[in-house]
Amino acid sequence: MTVLLSALTVLGPSGTMVEPIDAEIAPGATLALIGESGSGKTLTAKSIVGLLPRGFRATGAVSVAGQDLPVTRAGDDAAWRRARGRSVSLLLQDPFTSLTPVHRCGDQIAWTIEAAQGRRLTRGARRKAVEERLAEVNLPARVADAFPHELSGGMRQRVAIAAALASDPQLLIADEPTTALDASNQAEILDLLRRIQLERRLSVILISHDLGVVRGRTDQVLVMRDGKVVERGATAAVLAAPEHPYTRALIEADPVVAARTGARIAEESADGSAEVEALLVCERVTKAFGARTVLDAVDLSIAPGAIVGIVGESGSGKSTLARCIAGLEREDAGSIVLGGAALAAGRASRTPGQMQIVFQDPYSSLNPMMSIGAILAEALGVAGREASEVPTMLEMVGLPAEFARKRPAELSGGQRQRVAIARALAPEPRLLICDESVSALDVSVQADILALLARLRDELGIAILFISHDLAVVRMIADTVTVMWDGRVVEAGPCHEVLEHPAHEYTRLLVAAAMRENAVPADGKD
Amino acid sequence: MSDIRVIGVAPVRRRRRRLPIGVAIALGVLALAVLAAAFGKLIFPDAMHQDILASTLPPGSPGHPLGTDELGRDILQMAVAGTASALVGPVIVAIGSMLLGVVMGTLAGYERGWLDTLISRWTDLLLAVPVLLAAIVVSGVMGGGYWVTVALLIVLFSPSDIRIVRAGVLEQSARPYIEAAQMLSLSRWRVMFRHILPNVTSLVVTNMMLNVAFALVAFSSLSFLGVGVAPGTADWGRQLTDGRAIMFQNPAAVFVPALLIVAVAVCVNLVGDWIGQRLSQVGEEVR
Missing domain, CATH: 3.40.50.300 (P-loop containing nucleotide triphosphate hydrolases)
Structure with a gap:
């Protein structure tokens, strides 16, 4: 029943995206993959379920309970249809988009059950099976008749869990399963996953950027950065005494x-x-x-x-x-x-x-057609300040002066948010x-x-x-x-x-x- | 998902793809057409000269490579001289309706309220009017003529521009960068035309190019029906009508203008699509 990753590697159009990973996950155990955007943790997950985007491929091997998954054949749907669901299942981050909006929740769970059993169920049997699955995730039977939009984010994620587990997989990959949820829902979902996992003796790979999610809910941890595993070990040991400077920085930066x-x-x-x-x-x-x-x-x-x-x-x-x-x-x-x-x-x-506002989404709060310099000059102009102060504003938020010539699309999220802060400060607001x-x-x-x-x-x-x-x-x-x-x-x-x-x-x-x-x-x- | 986006591509990827072959050919055809439109009347000053002795010569006749029509007019010369009327009108119509669309669509999309209702109902009304029929009726009442047709088509073509611009502006207005502009208390004109408009340019330009092709066909149809240009003017649509009678004596009289209309319309569409694509990549997120 053990899950084995042997030299699992992801290759992209411009070279190696994820360097070889070896890992062993016992039944009922959880392996955490942590790292920031771009560390390769999601690519790793996608390679295990055969959902790598076009232009990417995997090498190495993944076996679940002695059976090899066709990880090297990402496009081969016939091979994957046998493996997905029965051996491995994927739980996605965003419950608001991962469920089909036009079908009732019960149907979405039933599809997975029927696909896994390879036969259609009678109306009664189907209903009974769906209700059992809903009960497992602490949802009332009436949810089967609800459409996703009628449910809260936490309830939707429970439905998604029920659907992911409906095929009784041996390995569940949960990709940032609580990131899109409110803080009060996060703990509940994680505890629910943990309980089900222990009951079913399910192996789980939990992907997260949030150390708080990983702590106390996982057994082993792999810290990834730029496609490489920089540190690994028992979760408690790694979090208590990190060896790699990156892991240490990650822990120090963690608000939890x-x-x-x-x-x-x-x-x-x-x-x-x-x-x-x-x-x-x-x-x-x-x-x-x-x-x-x-x-x-x-x-x-x-x-x-x-x-x-x-x-x-x-x-x-x-x-x-x-x-x-x-x-x-x-x-x-x-x-x-x-x-x-x-x-x-x-x-x-x-x-x-x-007063000025700095908004949440750094990707849409700057006009994509304007250069950073033009954006800041406009904000300075509003307060009667000269465009020659643009370099000063950039310096104030810790960006080099040559950023004035760049467009928002050339900047990272953090850099964009710094520009947004500079823009907000240009009219010298009091709040x-x-x-x-x-x-x-x-x-x-x-x-x-x-x-x-x-x-x-x-x-x-x-x-x-x-x-x-x-x-x-x-x-x-x-x-x-x-x-x-x-x-x-x-x-x-x-x-x-x-x-x-x-x-x-x-x-x-x-x-x-x-x-x-x-x-x-x-x-x-x- | 985000992981893939970030590591899959370099932070800045300049898309300098080579010109697709189809677009290169289309650009060549259009360049020739523009040259013919600009200098056609200089090269063949008497393209419409009638020569009764040369009535309906087949292609390949001496001095008339594509033959003549029943009035002895040279088909090739008429086709070249007719380019100007085939291009100028549609381009003016497309630009005119684009300007109308940008102003009215932006106002409707950004200001909303009664102005939006007024403009939207006006476009609904115009969309209900059949273009060619209206042109025929107006020409009949006002005596017709090239510039009357141009003015009429500008108005009748504007609803699609207005709707497209309005939809684009509505989409952009909800973005945080527009709210950030509002936080700077920028004037509504500055927000509309400096912030929003550049972000809908690709839509506007693509639609304008489509309209050039539509207008070209509309003009030719009107001339074909005899309500566009005055008889005796060099014009592809006119040439098509006149050539019908002698289709079997000199097929070139019909096929040359017909092929030119189709070729230019297709080329304009190809180039329009390509320009639209290029424009929409400016400032695009690397995803």
């Missing part, structure tokens, strides 16, 4: 590790709430989209030069609040006061010098709003950007409103944190207090998620 050790990127500034007049005061800000209330009388206050964090899951209203403050959405009621002056709803009453600005970045890049924001706060005295779904990230940089849930503020206070003594039940959930605490430990040692 920081959350456990209490390490911070920004100095927690002295609680200035006493006498300093607040820069921004929001009172009873309310906003509804149709019948749905997204902001329900939200209060928020930001002191000059403070970093205020807002945490909450998607749909909690945190982004809508930021957009109301920025004037990109019009609030229905409530007041927003900046520097003593009340701001009317909408963009028309705002000036660029008041910088970072709406999930580091969520799309790798952990080490994320740490760099957080350090940049902290430095800018210290140098420029700018106030920062930092929004994230991950409390572990927020606590590295924020002085105070506001927890939002279902359009309301459920808790607010200095960062360390909220973390150490969470008062609200939802906050406790977030804190646990930030520490990636888990119910089912893998080895009892962690």
